Amino acid sequence: MMNYQTYLIDLDGTMYRGKDKIPEAKIFIDRLNEKNLDYYFLTNNTTKTPQQVADNLMNNHQITADAKHVVTPSLATADYVKNMFDDDVSNHSAYVIGEYGLKSAIFGTGIKLNEVDPDVVIVGLDYDVTYHKFELATLAIKRGAFFIGTNADTNLPNERGLVPGAGSVISLVETSTQQKAKYIGKPERDIVDYAVSEKGFDPKTAVMVGDNYNTDIKCGLNAGIETLLVYTGVSTHEDIAKETRKPTHEVESLDQWDV
Amino acid sequence: MMNYQTYLIDLDGTMYRGKDKIPEAKIFIDRLNEKNLDYYFLTNNTTKTPQQVADNLMNNHQITADAKHVVTPSLATADYVKNMFDDDVSNHSAYVIGEYGLKSAIFGTGIKLNEVDPDVVIVGLDYDVTYHKFELATLAIKRGAFFIGTNADTNLPNERGLVPGAGSVISLVETSTQQKAKYIGKPERDIVDYAVSEKGFDPKTAVMVGDNYNTDIKCGLNAGIETLLVYTGVSTHEDIAKETRKPTHEVESLDQWDV
Numbered sequence: 001m002m003n004y005q006t007y008l009i010d011l012d013g014t015m016y017r018g019k020d021k022i023p024e025a026k027i028f029i030d031r032l033n034e035k036n037l038d039y040y041f042l043t044n045n046t047t048k049t050p051q052q053v054a055d056n057l058m059n060n061h062q063i064t065a066d067a068k069h070v071v072t073p074s075l076a077t078a079d080y081v082k083n084m085f086d087d088d089v090s091n092h093s094a095y096v097i098g099e100y101g102l103k104s105a106i107f108g109t110g111i112k113l114n115e116v117d118p119d120v121v122i123v124g125l126d127y128d129v130t131y132h133k134f135e136l137a138t139l140a141i142k143r144g145a146f147f148i149g150t151n152a153d154t155n156l157p158n159e160r161g162l163v164p165g166a167g168s169v170i171s172l173v174e175t176s177t178q179q180k181a182k183y184i185g186k187p188e189r190d191i192v193d194y195a196v197s198e199k200g201f202d203p204k205t206a207v208m209v210g211d212n213y214n215t216d217i218k219c220g221l222n223a224g225i226e227t228l229l230v231y232t233g234v235s236t237h238e239d240i241a242k243e244t245r246k247p248t249h250e251v252e253s254l255d256q257w258d259v
Numbered sequence: 260m261m262n263y264q265t266y267l268i269d270l271d272g273t274m275y276r277g278k279d280k281i282p283e284a285k286i287f288i289d290r291l292n293e294k295n296l297d298y299y300f301l302t303n304n305t306t307k308t309p310q311q312v313a314d315n316l317m318n319n320h321q322i323t324a325d326a327k328h329v330v331t332p333s334l335a336t337a338d339y340v341k342n343m344f345d346d347d348v349s350n351h352s353a354y355v356i357g358e359y360g361l362k363s364a365i366f367g368t369g370i371k372l373n374e375v376d377p378d379v380v381i382v383g384l385d386y387d388v389t390y391h392k393f394e395l396a397t398l399a400i401k402r403g404a405f406f407i408g409t410n411a412d413t414n415l416p417n418e419r420g421l422v423p424g425a426g427s428v429i430s431l432v433e434t435s436t437q438q439k440a441k442y443i444g445k446p447e448r449d450i451v452d453y454a455v456s457e458k459g460f461d462p463k464t465a466v467m468v469g470d471n472y473n474t475d476i477k478c479g480l481n482a483g484i485e486t487l488l489v490y491t492g493v494s495t496h497e498d499i500a501k502e503t504r505k506p507t508h509e510v511e512s513l514d515q516w517d518v
Contacts (some may be wrong), residue, residue, distance in 0.1 A: 074325040128389070130388065131428075138427075142421060154434050155397075163435070164434075168397075169390075171430050171433075228467075
């Protein structure tokens with residue numbers, strides 16, 4: 001078995017379940033730290049900043065994390081947008097549907113806000129989305145703006161059930177524009193490529209760890225990175241039995257994994 | 260050529276173009292009235308009440324119309340909902356995303372409003388739609404509520420361009436619930452079946468008149484009603500050339516049609 005040098009780790013279902021702790025997850029991260037191995041949390045959450053994500057891990061789950069450990073579609077999308085243009089990104093403009101986590105990353109690049117005729121429209125999860133925002137995004141994309149969706153997750157869990165995720169919000173704009181978005185988050189390889197280039201690790205000695213075959217494991221497969229499925233979240237043994245492309249490794253809990 | 264007794268007539272693109280008049284349309288309706296022929300306006304607009312639709316025709320286009328001439332997916336959906344239950348509709352409940360035209364029709368049946376655990380969720384165009392409304396609809400449908408979409412139009416024109424229509428709003432809920440809605444408006448035959456039973460005309464001597472192949476003409480084809488395409492709106496000669504199922508009749512303008 002490969003001695004992985006870098007762990008790319010999902011959050012919900014892998015490090016915790018909503019507000020509930022997964023005790024083996026904290027122990028797993030402690031063991032990575034003891035061996036001085038690299039790890040990054042690859043989440044599809046775009047609503048929070050890296051610092052907010054790290055604070056939640058530290059304060060609510062006692063998992064050692066700082067903002068540098070966190071990789072989100074917000075950061076990867078901001079990087080993608082910066083690289084879209086030959087000249088300086090501050091010569092260009094964007095319209096964003098999303099929460100502060102996404103907006104701070106995108107406008108942190110220096111790109112200008114433009115509600116009418118932007119170069120790029122970025123759509124992610126927005127708990128305050130309105131018809132007016134959908135109208136602005138639709139008209140801008142129809143005028144020729146490049147259309148990015150942060151991530152395709154159709155749902156996310158909250159205390160009331162499975163509520164609409166970024167992929168649902170994006171699907172409205174895909175229908176109204178009759179265009180597919182360019183996606184960045186898991187299972188797209190873009191978020192891994194961003195992590196590799198930003199953090200400077202070797203993907204050949206990295207492993208993607210997660211509970212969800214359709215996001216985490218497919219992302220590893222798409223990026224050519226080995227994968228470790230942990231059965232503490234979404235995917236079941238029955239789900240995996242149906243898949244022709246299996247995870248590299250499978251464990252019931254992270255306690256079963258020797259780092 | 261058949262002497263049609265009943266004309267089912269589209270509005271935007273057929274009777275007017277947005278705020279712009281189509282003079283032949285007023286003359287056409289005047290000719291129908293001279294011959295004492297039946298006519299009904301079959302629109303996919305769910306935001307306005309029949310009286311508001313008739314007032315717009317009368318006041319802004321000098322087209323003779325009263326509320327009884329107007330058939331909308333709001334009315335047809337209300338009728339569909341009434342017929343869903345064996346017992347009285349007032350024993351049941353609904354959650355509605357839509358404007359007043361839709362809500363007044365649905366709650367006019369006597370069905371109760373229920374945001375948490377309704378029997379049926381109805382989604383249509385809502386200029387004040389929010390994430391919260393999408394969340395309520397999603398959770399209710401996932402709990403088992405029957406899912407109705409008023410009409411599938413992806414866009415509608417306004418003075419700023421082609422903005423999101425009911426079909427776009429509904430697609431968000433289809434994605435978040437992973438379920439297809441039951442549609443009522445054109446091109447579904449449900450709205451015609453409602454008109455036939457409510458107005459009491461013979462579909463064999465009726466004709467569907469409209470400018471849009473994908474809504475008006477397909478609706479006639481689905482309902483087994485003859486069709487008259489008028490080239491004053493969306494569909495072009497090139498569009499119709501590609502279709503294997505042609506309209507029964509085609510005219511450049513309604514002036515060319517002998518009633």
